[in-house]
Amino acid sequence: MAACRVGALLVVNALLSACATQATLPAQDPGQVVERPVLVATVPAPANPAPAPRLTPAPVTTVPEQRSSPHIDGLYEHPLSDLAQDAAAFLSQRGGNMGIAVLLPDRGIYTQFGDSKFPMASMIKVVILAATLDRAAAQGRDVTLYERDLIEPMITWSDNDSADELWNGLGGGPGLKAYLERIGVDGIDPDPVGYWGDSQASPKAAAYMLAKLAWGDILTPELRAYALDLMTKVSDGQRWGVISPAPERLPAGARVGVKNGWYPDEDGWEVNSAGFMIAADGRNGYTIAVLSDRQESFDETVDAIQRLADMVYNALRWTR
Numbered sequence: 001m002a003a004c005r006v007g008a009l010l011v012v013n014a015l016l017s018a019c020a021t022q023a024t025l026p027a028q029d030p031g032q033v034v035e036r037p038v039l040v041a042t043v044p045a046p047a048n049p050a051p052a053p054r055l056t057p058a059p060v061t062t063v064p065e066q067r068s069s070p071h072i073d074g075l076y077e078h079p080l081s082d083l084a085q086d087a088a089a090f091l092s093q094r095g096g097n098m099g100i101a102v103l104l105p106d107r108g109i110y111t112q113f114g115d116s117k118f119p120m121a122s123m124i125k126v127v128i129l130a131a132t133l134d135r136a137a138a139q140g141r142d143v144t145l146y147e148r149d150l151i152e153p154m155i156t157w158s159d160n161d162s163a164d165e166l167w168n169g170l171g172g173g174p175g176l177k178a179y180l181e182r183i184g185v186d187g188i189d190p191d192p193v194g195y196w197g198d199s200q201a202s203p204k205a206a207a208y209m210l211a212k213l214a215w216g217d218i219l220t221p222e223l224r225a226y227a228l229d230l231m232t233k234v235s236d237g238q239r240w241g242v243i244s245p246a247p248e249r250l251p252a253g254a255r256v257g258v259k260n261g262w263y264p265d266e267d268g269w270e271v272n273s274a275g276f277m278i279a280a281d282g283r284n285g286y287t288i289a290v291l292s293d294r295q296e297s298f299d300e301t302v303d304a305i306q307r308l309a310d311m312v313y314n315a316l317r318w319t320r
Contacts, residue, residue: 069105069215069216069217069283070105070106070215070283070284071105071106072103072105072208072211072212072215072216073184075103075104075107075108075109076108076109077108077109077110077111077114077204078108078109078110078111079110079111079112080100080102080110080111080112081112082110083102083104083110083312083315083316084110084311084312084314084315086311086315087100087112087308087311087312087315088112090304090307090308090311091112091113091308092112094304096292096294096295097116097118097292097293097294097295098113098290098291098292098295098301098304099111099112099113099114099115099116099118099202099203099290099291099292100112100113100114100203100288100289100290100308101114101202101203101204101206101207101208101288101289102207102286102287102288102312103207103208103210103211103286103287103288104286104316105211105215105283105284105285105286109204109207109208111203111204113203114202114203114204115187115202115204116202116203116291117187117189117200117201117202118200118201118202118203118270118272118291118292118293119197119198119199119200119263119265119270119293120188120197120199120200120201120206120261120272120291121197121261121262121263121270121272122158122160122163122197122259122260122261122262122263122272123201123206123259123260123261123272123274123291124163124176124188124190124196124197124199124201124261125154125155125158125163125196125259125261126155126209126210126213126231126259126274127176127179127180127188127190127199127209128154128163128166128167128170128176128196129151129154129155129227129230130179130183130209130212130213130218130219130227131170131175131176131179132147132150132151132166132169132170133151133219133223133226133227134179134183134218134219134223135170136223137219137220137223143223143226147166149162150162150165150166151166151230152230154166155230155231155233155234155259156230156233156234156235157234157235157238158238158260158261163196164196167196172190172192172193172196173190173191173192173193173194173196173199174190174192176190176199177189177190177192183212183218185205185208185209185212186205187201187202187204187205187208188200188201188202188205188206188209189201197261197263201291202291203289203290203291204289206272206274206289206291207274207287207288207289208287209274210274210275210276210287210289211276211287213227213228213276214228214276214278214285214287215283228255228257228276228278230257231257231258231259231275231276232255232256232257234257234258234259234260238258238260239258240258240260240273240302240305240306241258241260241273241274241275241290241302241305241306241309242258242273242274242275242288242289242290242305242306242308242309243256243257243258243275243277243309244305244306244307244309244310244313249313250277251279251280252280253279253280254277254278254279254280254285255276255277255278256275256276256277256278257275257276258273258274258275259273259274259275260272260273260274261273262298264298265293265294267293267294268293268294268295268296269292269293269294269295269296269297269298269301270292270293270295271292271295271298271301271302271305272289272290272291272292273289273290273302273305273309274287274288274289274290274291275287275288275289276288277313286312286316288309288312290305290308290309292305
């Protein structure tokens with residue numbers, strides 16, 4: 001029994017000696033690599049920890065549809081008197097064969113005899129212009145120099161030979177009719193067999209066609225801008241009619257353009273004028289078309305058209 005106790009004590013002493021030896025590390029030999037224990041630092045939490053930010057989902061909102069251009073399709077038609085009573089009264093008292101349409105984007109189209117058909121004379125050249133530009137776009141190419149050499153005199157000083165060349169190249173009346181149907185313009189009837197000047201249109205259709213160029217979805221923005229720019233550069237001798245308000249009365253930055261048509265027919269004068277006024281923001285403005293036939297005097301008819309246009313302008317309060 002005593003021997004067992006002595007053996008147990010020897011074992012215990014050996015273990016204690018080994019632990020003491022491990023607790024005392026020997027000095028590092030300069031040539032010896034000693035693996036150091038990895039120390040993990042524990043950062044104490046602050047006494048009053050700030051609450052973690054709560055993520056609140058953003059409210060769901062309905063964003064209204066943004067349009068690059070104002071609305072010109074499906075507009076309600078109103079009598080001209082709702083827009084300019086004096087213009088409506090003047091046209092009624094004057095008598096004769098004359099009609100007018102004023103299209104205001106996002107608002108409506110105002111007419112008096114707006115669906116009556118009149119010979120277009122040179123006003124059809126706006127349709128020839130648009131169809132020529134559309135053909136280039138459809139073929140995936142730029143407008144050629146040859147086309148520009150015809151388009152520009154046809155619009156800026158109403159050259160008839162240029163209109164003949166382009167009209168024939170587009171397939172005449174049937175070709176232009178197909179184009180108008182494709183872009184959704186009703187009320188313009190290109191002459192199917194004869195002369196382009198015998199084409200007919202209603203004032204409402206003429207105003208809508210110009211609105212298509214100003215704010216619509218025909219052509220590309222670059223080609224529409226080119227067409228409108230030409231109409232702002234009509235020669236001084238032909239800058240009469242619906243753009244009659246003097247430049248000093250127009251808002252700063254506004255653009256105005258026009259294409260007129262006139263012809264001394266056997267039954268009297270055909271005198272037409274269609275144009276646009278677009279504000280500097282590119283959205284506000286209007287198009288206006290006045291068409292007539294069987295008029296006794298060219299000068300008196302031009303004066304009547306300009307008086308109508310001035311009354312409309314005043315009713316819209318287009319001032320600086």
